[in-house]
Amino acid sequence: MAPNIEKSNLNIIVPGFGCCKGEILTTRGPLYDIQRFGINFVNIAEDADILIITGFSSEEGVKRAKDIYLRMNKPKWVFAVGSCAIGEGRFCGGTEHLNKFKRDIKIDMFIPGCPPRPEAFIYGILRFMSEN
Amino acid sequence: MSAETGSLYIWYFKVYVRKLIKTWDNKDKVIEDIYNNGYLPPGAIMQDRLEKTLQQFLGNSASRIIKTGQDILMEVDQEVLEPVLTEFISNPEISLTVLKGLSSGGSSAGSKEAGSMIADITGKNISFSLFLKVRLREGQTNKNQAAILSLLAQSYRRAGFCLADHGPENKLDPGAGTYNQVIGFDGFDIKLSLEDEIINTVFIDTSPARIIKSDFFYDLDIDQLIAYMGRFDYNAGIFGELVFCQAVEELLQLEIPKRAKYIRMLMSELFRMINHLEYISNISNILDYDIARNLALLEKEKILRTTEIITGARVIPNYMRIGGVKADIGSDILKKLKRQLPLMYKKIKRIENILVRDFVLVERTTNIGTITKQLAAEFGISGPNLRASGSRYDRRKENDYLSYGDLHFTVPYGRKGDCLERISIRFAEIYQSIKIIGQVVSKIPMGPVIKKINLLHLDLNLSAFASSVECPHGEMKIFGELEGKTLQSLAVFGPSKSSLSLAGTLLEGSSFEDIRLIIASLDISGGELMEYCY
Numbered sequence: 009m010a011p012n013i014e015k016s017n018l019n020i021i022v023p024g025f026g027c028c029k030g031e032i033l034t035t036r037g038p039l040y041d042i043q044r045f046g047i048n049f050v051n052i053a054e055d056a057d058i059l060i061i062t063g064f065s066s067e068e069g070v071k072r073a074k075d076i077y078l079r080m081n082k083p084k085w086v087f088a089v090g091s092c093a094i095g096e097g098r099f100c101g102g103t104e105h106l107n108k109f110k111r112d113i114k115i116d117m118f119i120p121g122c123p124p125r126p127e128a129f130i131y132g133i134l135r136f137m138s139e140n
Numbered sequence: 141m142s143a144e145t146g147s148l149y150i151w152y153f154k155v156y157v158r159k160l161i162k163t164w165d166n167k168d169k170v171i172e173d174i175y176n177n178g179y180l181p182p183g184a185i186m187q188d189r190l191e192k193t194l195q196q197f198l199g200n201s202a203s204r205i206i207k208t209g210q211d212i213l214m215e216v217d218q219e220v221l222e223p224v225l226t227e228f229i230s231n232p233e234i235s236l237t238v239l240k241g242l243s244s245g246g247s248s249a250g251s252k253e254a255g256s257m258i259a260d261i262t263g264k265n266i267s268f269s270l271f272l273k274v275r276l277r278e279g280q281t282n283k284n285q286a287a288i289l290s291l292l293a294q295s296y297r298r299a300g301f302c303l304a305d306h307g308p309e310n311k312l313d314p315g316a317g318t319y320n321q322v323i324g325f326d327g328f329d330i331k332l333s334l335e336d337e338i339i340n341t342v343f344i345d346t347s348p349a350r351i352i353k354s355d356f357f358y359d360l361d362i363d364q365l366i367a368y369m370g371r372f373d374y375n376a377g378i379f380g381e382l383v384f385c386q387a388v389e390e391l392l393q394l395e396i397p398k399r400a401k402y403i404r405m406l407m408s409e410l411f412r413m414i415n416h417l418e419y420i421s422n423i424s425n426i427l428d429y430d431i432a433r434n435l436a437l438l439e440k441e442k443i444l445r446t447t448e449i450i451t452g453a454r455v456i457p458n459y460m461r462i463g464g465v466k467a468d469i470g471s472d473i474l475k476k477l478k479r480q481l482p483l484m485y486k487k488i489k490r491i492e493n494i495l496v497r498d499f500v501l502v503e504r505t506t507n508i509g510t511i512t513k514q515l516a517a518e519f520g521i522s523g524p525n526l527r528a529s530g531s532r533y534d535r536r537k538e539n540d541y542l543s544y545g546d547l548h549f550t551v552p553y554g555r556k557g558d559c560l561e562r563i564s565i566r567f568a569e570i571y572q573s574i575k576i577i578g579q580v581v582s583k584i585p586m587g588p589v590i591k592k593i594n595l596l597h598l599d600l601n602l603s604a605f606a607s608s609v610e611c612p613h614g615e616m617k618i619f620g621e622l623e624g625k626t627l628q629s630l631a632v633f634g635p636s637k638s639s640l641s642l643a644g645t646l647l648e649g650s651s652f653e654d655i656r657l658i659i660a661s662l663d664i665s666g667g668e669l670m671e672y673c674y
Binding site for chain 2: 024025026027029030031034037038039064065066067068069072098099100122123125
């Protein structure tokens with residue numbers, strides 16, 4: 009199941025909106041430059057390897073994220089980013105929100121923070137790459 | 141001449157000079173007062189007059205009409221809404237013709253009320269707003285909301301957007317082409333039908349942004365709630381906190397220390413620059429100007445570093461407190477900031493030279509997505525988008541809410557109202573922000589940064605609070621009701637929602653490739669679109 013991730017490049021898809029998404033997308037900028045590790049952000053579900061779940065999603069958002077997960081090609085992984093998603097969030101019902109995903113999807117990595125710094129996101133991804 | 145008479149002459153001379161200085165100071169003050177009053181109609185008198193006329197005409201149908209801060213609250217039942225709205229439009233003495241925002245106020249879990257809906261209504265020459273609170277009938281909340289929206293849509297054009305958005309039956313069939321995007325648009329979908337790459341019908345759906353639980357504030361104290369207010373505008377996180385703290389301070393009649401006011405101004409200008417630089421990077425990303433995008437992002441990161449040193453967090457600072465700010469700013473940080481300002485100006489000027497003076501970009505962005513002055517007034521748009529279309533309206537000048545009266549700055553405005561004007565106005569606002577920061581750093585007084593009060597023993601009758609600030613997207617308003625220590629309702633009126641409501645009419649008739657450019661040029665923040673879900 010586990011391929012050699014270090015040699016291939018990873019494509020990330022970030023559905024939804026929110027402060028976590030904003031901070032994740034700043035890693036594309038010149039200062040953090042996540043692309044030097046071979047990591048790209050994509051719009052199309054079929055191209056993606058990693059799905060990122062954030063807390064700012066209504067029931068329709070949860071449905072869409074699950075839809076994207078089904079359309080993704082194997083091997084595929086899921087990250088949960090931010091306090092809202094991990095289970096302290098107040099806006100979207102705390103742990104209930106994560107349980108909606110956990111019924112169907114196995115989550116591989118949790119990145120805490122409200123919102124997590126760009127460095128934290130890069131650290132999480134690099135650690136995931138080194139472990140697999 | 142003897143020594144005595146000489147000293148007498150000197151004494152006379154000194155007295156004369158002192159008198160001159162005194163009169164000169166008074167003159168300046170008098171001129172300033174006249175200028176401030178002459179600049180716009182004084183709000184308090186207008187507020188009084190409107191409250192009296194409302195009492196006279198609609199006193200029987202409304203359950204209460206009171207002042208809240210600088211605005212007016214009017215509470216009505218759902219049954220009498222129709223005659224009230226016709227009176228608003230047809231009566232020339234009231235003439236409240238502009239709908240600025242709509243929100244369901246949320247409801248605390250303990251309350252027996254069926255829920256409510258709050259509309260933010262103003263007139264064309266009025267600087268404050270009337271919050272119309274409509275209490276819903278018992279029954280299904282969604283159906284009642286749709287009924288209220290259809291009533292509002294008869295008299296206000298802006299409500300039509302919300303109607304299409306809310307009601308499940310009114311959803312437009314997208315037809316031939318659907319256009320859903322994952323990255324780029326935050327918190328809403330655009331569905332449209334095309335004919336030869338020209339857009340026919342547009343349907344904007346903000347249901348993905350309806351995420352907040354309706355009682356999320358129920359068991360929180362007011363202090364704890366400040367941390368969550370930043371999320372309502374996460375692109376410039378300080379403004380949500382600022383408007384909430386300001387509203388509660390107005391309710392408690394608290395005068396905050398002068399140093400705290402200056403620090404608040406400094407932080408809000410820094411966050412304004414951050415938001416505008418993000419905007420510029422977005423625009424240049426869409427138009428494939430990679431150098432400009434990278435330079436803008438680098439500059440943004442530099443400002444984020446300073447805000448991080450001051451507040452301890454990057455985007456959502458949690459820095460404001462009721463009565464002041466969390467922590468003081470050291471003098472070394474201020475000195476460093478002042479040293480950086482000329483360099484910052486130079487670098488942003490360089491970005492402007494790359495972008496706005498390039499004829500390719502000018503050709504690409506002129507006469508696209510044009511907002512006329514009338515259209516902007518009709519949809520209740522505020523902020524840089526309004527100023528680009530030719531009206532010089534700024535809350536900082538109008539309301540004088542922190543110590544902005546002490547500082548010298550101008551309000552930049554454009555004429556055409558197209559995309560290029562909206563881009564260049566952002567640059568002009570950044571320069572004004574740099575000017576304000578320079579003045580704040582040199583003028584900042586010494587003293588305490590917070591007036592400490594004990595909120596544990598707060599015990600109020602049911603009372604409403606409201607306030608507004610000029611955030612980088614426009615005019616951000618808040619309305620809430622407190623009873624005892626707990627909040628009964630809370631509504632945040634973000635300016636992005638009114639500019640999004642205009643996006644539908646702008647997109648109709650324009651070509652398919654301009655969609656991202658037009659919507660990015662309106663600067664829509666996803667946090668302001670957030671709504672309660674039922």
